[in-house]
Amino acid sequence: MATAETSPEITADDMPVIATEKPQMDLLRFATAGSVDDGKSTLIGRLLFDSKSIFADQLEAIENTSEARGDDYVDLSLLTDGLRSEREQGITIDVAYRYFATPQRKFIIADTPGHIQYTRNMVTGASTADLGLVLVDARNGLTEQSRRHAVLLSLLRVPHLVLAINKMDLVDWDEEIYNKIHAEFTQFATKLNIPDLEVIPISALQGDNVVNRSENTPWYEGPTLMHHLEHVHVASDRDLVDVRFPVQYVVRPKSDEFHDYRGYAGQVAGGVLKKGDEVIVLPSGMTSRIAGIDLFDKEVDQAFPPMSVTVRLEDDVDVSRGDMIARVNNAPTPSQDIDAMVCWMTNEPLRPRQKLAIKHTTRNGRALVKDIQYRLDINTLHRDQETKELGLNEIGRIQLRTTVPLLVDEYSKNRTTGSFILIDEATGVTVGAGMINSAG
Known part of the structure; x- marks a missing residue:
């Protein structure tokens, strides 16, 4: 998460x-x-x-x-x-x-x-x-x-x-x-x-x-x-079916020996990546095939969670930090409307219309709190639908609208691509942790 x-x-x-x-x-x-x-x-x-x-x-x-x-x-x-x-x-x-x-x-x-x-x-x-x-x-x-x-x-x-x-x-x-x-x-x-x-x-x-x-x-x-x-x-x-590879860093060595090397480093969040697989880069939608998978100083035939690897593609497509590599016919749908459970982590309450920074896998953006649907009493499992805010250590269901499309899965399906953190833009402090129910 x-x-x-x-x-x-x-x-x-x-x-x-x-x-x-x-x-x-x-x-x-x-x-x-x-x-x-x-x-x-x-x-x-x-x-x-x-x-x-x-x-x-x-x-x-x-x-x-x-x-x-x-x-x-x-x-x-x-x-x-x-x-x-x-x-x-x-x-x-x-x-x-x-x-x-x-x-x-x-x-x-x-x-x-x-x-x-x-x-x-x-x-x-x-x-x-x-x-x-x-x-x-x-x-x-x-x-x-x-x-x-x-x-x-x-x-x-x-x-x-x-x-x-x-x-x-x-x-x-x-x-x-x-x-x-x-x-x-x-x-x-x-x-x-x-x-x-x-x-x-x-x-x-x-x-x-x-x-x-x-x-x-x-x-x-x-x-x-x-x-x-x-x-x-x-x-x-772990989800070994749905390929999810959030790109963390573009590897371009400056040495003469690796002058033409271009790889995309990150940690496998789901599925199994194999050399020769056809993949899609999101959110651009460009497709290519995996030319190779590098692990430290050696090449491997496949990678799966939670391995950290560098993926090379056959085509020179535009890939940068925050993008995600997935299978062509099994890719997450980019979404800006998120329904999630959130644990609030700071003294200042969470309220509707509040604006926050959001970090999902390696992708950053901003989010607006559209609505707080209920506060969950974790002792009795009662849903308080009359609440207007979430206080410190409280958990509730909220709806967000993000400025950039997020490449999400339901948290029940993938705990990595189904989670995010909320950040106070003024202080840089993590103020909330979210678990995605669905994305519209």
């Missing part, structure tokens, strides 16, 4: 098998969510610790901090709650990205805040996630925040969800409590768009069912959290 400006970029090491000469592990991005004190940061610290993904000096530092505070245990949450204000309050405020790997897979974790006033931070962290990890305290069961986080993950079309019932050690590993929360959440999930759900009883503090199976849950026959994260299938979640 376009809100992921602060999200870590996929590097060369994260490319799929086809992109390199030797097999590479695939990548799973997942976001954590949950109420305050449910143990999100402790769980992430446990994953980093048990996967041996922290340095000796980091471990020593948190051991010393825990000892100085008089804790009876090593506070692994200190590995992720990096801001001083986070440590003082004992809560997560901003999105913290962490990286680790096992022999099976690489991971990028987005540790997102639980407070409702940080909804915008959670939207940012979860916007590029393949999986959402919602924690609940076994003592408290499902809370309003737990349901809100599940609604947000569903709204953001995160395809896989794990409900981790934490602190099971504090309820004596009671199977009935696990079954009650499992049933309650499963029933709630039927109202949402959650295609894949796994419910796992854990103790983040002690490590039960996190990496190693716990002897305290002989009644639980499902996977450990780490096993599920390593084996959940995400490759089919």
Whole structure:
């Protein structure tokens, strides 16, 4: 999603098998969510610790901090709650990205805040996630925040969800409590768009069912959290049918060796690009064929999401940043009228007739807010159609008119070409994140 400006970029090491000469592990991005004190940061610290993904000096530092505070245990949450204000309050405020790997897979974790006033931070962290990890305290069961986080993950079309019932050690590993929360959440999930759900009883503090199976849950026959994260299938979640290649940069080397080289660099947002394919360049409508696909210092036969490549065309057509390469008979229709759900991210409310800058993939323009249709109460799913504005952290359905045609898809179909960000032209600050319902 376009809100992921602060999200870590996929590097060369994260490319799929086809992109390199030797097999590479695939990548799973997942976001954590949950109420305050449910143990999100402790769980992430446990994953980093048990996967041996922290340095000796980091471990020593948190051991010393825990000892100085008089804790009876090593506070692994200190590995992720990096801001001083986070440590003082004992809560997560901003999105913290962490990286680790096992022999099976690489991971990028987005540790997102639980407070409702940080909804915008959670939207940012979860916007590029393949999986959402919602924690609940076994003592408290499902809370309003737990349901809100599940609604947000569903709204953001995160395809896989794990409900981790934490602190099971504090309820004596009671199977009935696990079954009650499992049933309650499963029933709630039927109202949402959650295609894949796994419910796992854990103790983040002690490590039960996190990496190693716990002897305290002989009644639980499902996977450990780490096993599920390593084996959940995400490759089919990407749109491999509709070719979408937003052009980010025109490559024209100035050296004599590559004097005639002209390529178009960007990240594949959908479909599979192959050498020899007939393609169309939008919005100009010019057609050509793919002459070659370059990846670093080598040529590849095909490219697919989320590979970053340079595409060469057989014909010398006019292509620039903001254009999109697609299949001739399967191209998005340029549109200036956008119907979308928007999460508002600033104190000044969003109102009709407001003018903002808009960024969609690599294309920039300006937008006018034509109408606010309703504000969505993410706790009850009630639609307030009487609202005249959207406040900080509120989500609503709006209609926009843009100054330039945008090459969009529905967000449910493609999370990259179906999303955008809104920017305050005076300050340059990102003030809204949008998910496209339709374009007229």
